[in-house]
Amino acid sequence: MTQTNPRVIAQPTPPPPEIEEVPSYRMWKWYDYFTFNVDHKLIGIQYIVMGFIFYLVGGAMAIAMRTELRTPDPDFVDPSLYNALLTNHGTVMIFLWVIPTTIGGFGNYFIPLMIGARDMAFPKLNALAFWLNPPAALLLAVSFIYGGAQAGWTSYPPLSEITAPQAQVLWVAALILIGTSSIMGSLNFLVTIWKMRVPSLPLLKMPLFCWSIIAAAVIALIGTPPLTIGLLLLTFDILFGTSFYKPDAGGTVVLYQHLFWFYSHPAVYLMVLPVFGVMSEVIPVYARKPIFGYTAIAYSSLAISFVGLFVWVHHMFTSGTAPWMRMFFTVSTLLVAIPTGVKIFSWVATLWQGKIRYTSAMLFAVGLLSMFVFGGITGVTLAAVPFDLHVHDSYYIVGHFHYVLFGGSVFGIYAGVYHWFPKMTGRFLDERLGKIHFVMTFFGTHLTFLPMHNLGLSGMPRRIAMYDPQFQALNQLCTWGAYLLALSIVPFYFNVIYSWIKGKRSSGNPWNALTLEWTTDSPPMIENWEVLPVVTTGPYDYGKDRQEEVRQTD
Amino acid sequence: MQIQDSAIDAQEALIQVAGHGEHGVHGDHGDHAHPDLRTMGLITFLLSESLMFGALFAVYFVMKGRLGQWPPEGTEVELLLPALNTSVLIASSFVIHKGEEAIKKDDVAGMQMWYLITAAMGIFFLGGQVYEYTHLSYGLGTNTFSNCFYLMTGFHGLHVLIGVCMILGVWWRSRQDGHYSSVKHTGIEMAEIYWHFVDVIWIIMFSLIYVLTKLP
Numbered sequence: 001m002t003q004t005n006p007r008v009i010a011q012p013t014p015p016p017p018e019i020e021e022v023p024s025y026r027m028w029k030w031y032d033y034f035t036f037n038v039d040h041k042l043i044g045i046q047y048i049v050m051g052f053i054f055y056l057v058g059g060a061m062a063i064a065m066r067t068e069l070r071t072p073d074p075d076f077v078d079p080s081l082y083n084a085l086l087t088n089h090g091t092v093m094i095f096l097w098v099i100p101t102t103i104g105g106f107g108n109y110f111i112p113l114m115i116g117a118r119d120m121a122f123p124k125l126n127a128l129a130f131w132l133n134p135p136a137a138l139l140l141a142v143s144f145i146y147g148g149a150q151a152g153w154t155s156y157p158p159l160s161e162i163t164a165p166q167a168q169v170l171w172v173a174a175l176i177l178i179g180t181s182s183i184m185g186s187l188n189f190l191v192t193i194w195k196m197r198v199p200s201l202p203l204l205k206m207p208l209f210c211w212s213i214i215a216a217a218v219i220a221l222i223g224t225p226p227l228t229i230g231l232l233l234l235t236f237d238i239l240f241g242t243s244f245y246k247p248d249a250g251g252t253v254v255l256y257q258h259l260f261w262f263y264s265h266p267a268v269y270l271m272v273l274p275v276f277g278v279m280s281e282v283i284p285v286y287a288r289k290p291i292f293g294y295t296a297i298a299y300s301s302l303a304i305s306f307v308g309l310f311v312w313v314h315h316m317f318t319s320g321t322a323p324w325m326r327m328f329f330t331v332s333t334l335l336v337a338i339p340t341g342v343k344i345f346s347w348v349a350t351l352w353q354g355k356i357r358y359t360s361a362m363l364f365a366v367g368l369l370s371m372f373v374f375g376g377i378t379g380v381t382l383a384a385v386p387f388d389l390h391v392h393d394s395y396y397i398v399g400h401f402h403y404v405l406f407g408g409s410v411f412g413i414y415a416g417v418y419h420w421f422p423k424m425t426g427r428f429l430d431e432r433l434g435k436i437h438f439v440m441t442f443f444g445t446h447l448t449f450l451p452m453h454n455l456g457l458s459g460m461p462r463r464i465a466m467y468d469p470q471f472q473a474l475n476q477l478c479t480w481g482a483y484l485l486a487l488s489i490v491p492f493y494f495n496v497i498y499s500w501i502k503g504k505r506s507s508g509n510p511w512n513a514l515t516l517e518w519t520t521d522s523p524p525m526i527e528n529w530e531v532l533p534v535v536t537t538g539p540y541d542y543g544k545d546r547q548e549e550v551r552q553t554d
Numbered sequence: 555m556q557i558q559d560s561a562i563d564a565q566e567a568l569i570q571v572a573g574h575g576e577h578g579v580h581g582d583h584g585d586h587a588h589p590d591l592r593t594m595g596l597i598t599f600l601l602s603e604s605l606m607f608g609a610l611f612a613v614y615f616v617m618k619g620r621l622g623q624w625p626p627e628g629t630e631v632e633l634l635l636p637a638l639n640t641s642v643l644i645a646s647s648f649v650i651h652k653g654e655e656a657i658k659k660d661d662v663a664g665m666q667m668w669y670l671i672t673a674a675m676g677i678f679f680l681g682g683q684v685y686e687y688t689h690l691s692y693g694l695g696t697n698t699f700s701n702c703f704y705l706m707t708g709f710h711g712l713h714v715l716i717g718v719c720m721i722l723g724v725w726w727r728s729r730q731d732g733h734y735s736s737v738k739h740t741g742i743e744m745a746e747i748y749w750h751f752v753d754v755i756w757i758i759m760f761s762l763i764y765v766l767t768k769l770p
Binding site: 121122125183186187188190191194195221222224225226228229230232233236240241242243244249250251252255259262 | 595599601604605608609610612613616617620621697698701
């Protein structure tokens with residue numbers, strides 16, 4: 001424990017007898033990262049690196065699609081390949097990039113560190129959960145031999161039952177593997193946070209990231225099983241001649257939509273809640289102020305995950321939904337804006353009159369604020385049935401959810417990486433490259449996704465390789481934006497690889513932060529601490545007279 | 555102040571020991587340090603798992619609502635054998651509990667006996683289900699009722715099979731001297747909880763598919 005941190009009382013103790021058995025300063029070798037290893041930090045890195053690899057894969061698919069959409073004609077890729085690309089772009093970005101990186105990556109790495117635990121509650125289960133992901137990716141890759149799943153990431157029947165059925169089944173198998181991994185990970189998080197905090201850390205003194213992971217884990221545990229059933233029935237329809245989704249034989253396609261969206265709308269919160277947690281970690285550190293409304297932010301995460309379970313039918317306003325359902329789900333959808341607004345308000349209030357340090361992490365956090373407000377507002381417009389009926393399945397939707405998922409989740413992941421990279425690797429990322437990266441990403445995002453709203457409002461449908469020539473100018477704008485976004489990852493990936501090898505060395509607590517992960521070395525030793533820390537202040541007590549509090553505790 | 559410090563030290567050392575024992579990279583079976591964590595994990599998992607069956611029940615009701623006659627003519631279910639099967643499965647939940655009671659008295663042999671009987675009853679149930687499948691006049695794809703029937707009972711049967719494997723796994727481990735005792739038997743408890751879960755699900759499923767379709 002070389003670092004001095006105000007939250008930790010220095011303890012000149014003789015090491016307990018067990019310490020000899022554990023080689024505390026042994027670090028993992030590079031090849032350990034390719035093995036079935038149970039260390040939560042190693043698993044966290046595995047998830048994050050895997051995520052960033054699939055970010056490139058999904059991004060390449062997006063670039064191919066945007067290149068296709070430069071012109072109204074299908075001249076770059078074959079339309080059925082285009083369909084496979086859009087399906088797998090969505091699938092990869094959601095299931096192999098955002099969810100694994102935020103929950104699997106940041107969650108695994110930092111939850112035990114933040115609550116003062118030496119590992120997760122079930123380390124082997126944790127490793128198993130990670131290793132379900134690579135086979136899933138393999139299945140998706142193999143599906144391209146059969147033309148790739150082509151019914152969109154939503155895979156609505158009957159389209160999904162008649163288009164490239166073999167590829168569709170492989171796609172289902174991949175999703176079920178990832179879903180199983182998600183359930184394993186989530187129950188691990190819940191038990192870990194509930195049972196393995198250091199005794200001096202009550203629930204309401206936990207870092208807010210822990211609260212957001214609780215909320216996300218609850219969603220995964222409740223939503224994933226019905227989705228699995230929905231996908232299982234789809235497989236049975238394709239392979240074994242059942243008729244769950246075949247209207248001519250007594251089934252109904254709307255059933256699939258219910259089962260699918262019961263998971264997949266909450267999955268939106270699954271993708272954004274951990275990122276909200278990252279926001280709550282990043283903003284107070286660089287604003288040097290206590291977070292505004294700790295309790296409100298903590299409980300609003302739970303509120304989002306609870307209300308989020310009752311909004312799924314807003315994806316189905318055009319599926320012959322009964323009027324009372326439309327009314328109910330409009331209201332419930334609008335309700336989600338309230339806890340989300342609470343968070344946004346609290347972050348802005350935290351920034352207010354803070355001593356803001358514009359590090360790359362902070363830039364991405366503030367960028368996320370503006371992006372997410374924009375995506376959130378278009379989300380509110382979509383909750384209104386009359387408007388939704390007009391823009392359903394148009395580019396307006398594509399614009400909306402990319403603002404939330406790219407401007408939200410991806411910006412949050414970047415913020416988290418810039419914030420925690422020194423902790424995870426012991427080295428700093430280059431700040432100048434980080435700022436170049438931010439500027440390119442910020443403008444690229446707006447350039448790519450802002451024109452999509454106009455396209456949608458003027459009637460361009462989504463998921464098509466050909467379109468009416470009147471839409472060409474705006475589409476070309478989107479395509480240039482996509483190229484800028486593709487370019488923007490060059491300084492980032494270069495920065496990460498270069499800094500990991502040669503970056504400036506970081507101390508244990510380079511940002512002068514108060515949460516527990518900063519009380520150990522960078523990178524932390526195996527099992528995290530020699531002596532577990534004792535919590536003496538709140539996680540965000542910046543700018544308070546901490547000497548006073550430490551003295552009182554003594 | 556000195557006293558307070560050393561009190562904290564002692565607490566730290568305890569946490570340290572617990573941490574290394576149960577959760578360490580080189581951790582062993584530290585059932586004793588945290589006897590409840592794995593059970594809690596299992597219960598969390600089963601809460602999630604129950605929603606899988608919840609979704610299946612929802613599917614069943616949707617399909618039922620779309621047909622006038624449920625089940626359609628020619629796809630009625632048998633009642634006698636499934637009722638016998640059901641009573642065996644319900645009885646096995648009591649038998650497995652006897653096993654847990656036995657291990658709480660350090661009676662490993664008694665626990666092994668009760669667990670083997672439970673496994674046998676589970677296998678009897680599965681055998682009965684296979685017999686039923688092979689003697690019905692309709693198959694999985696006949697109509698939406700038979701879709702639901704085979705998928706739901708099959709999915710449950712898979713869980714029974716997993717339960718039997720867990721029970722036999724516990725039995726296999728118990729052959730090792732001192733593996734389980736009155737204070738260290740989380741594995742036994744987990745197998746029991748899982749078995750009860752499978753049993754409760756079956757009661758709902760049996761009521762839905764068999765009893766309620768037979769009522770006028």
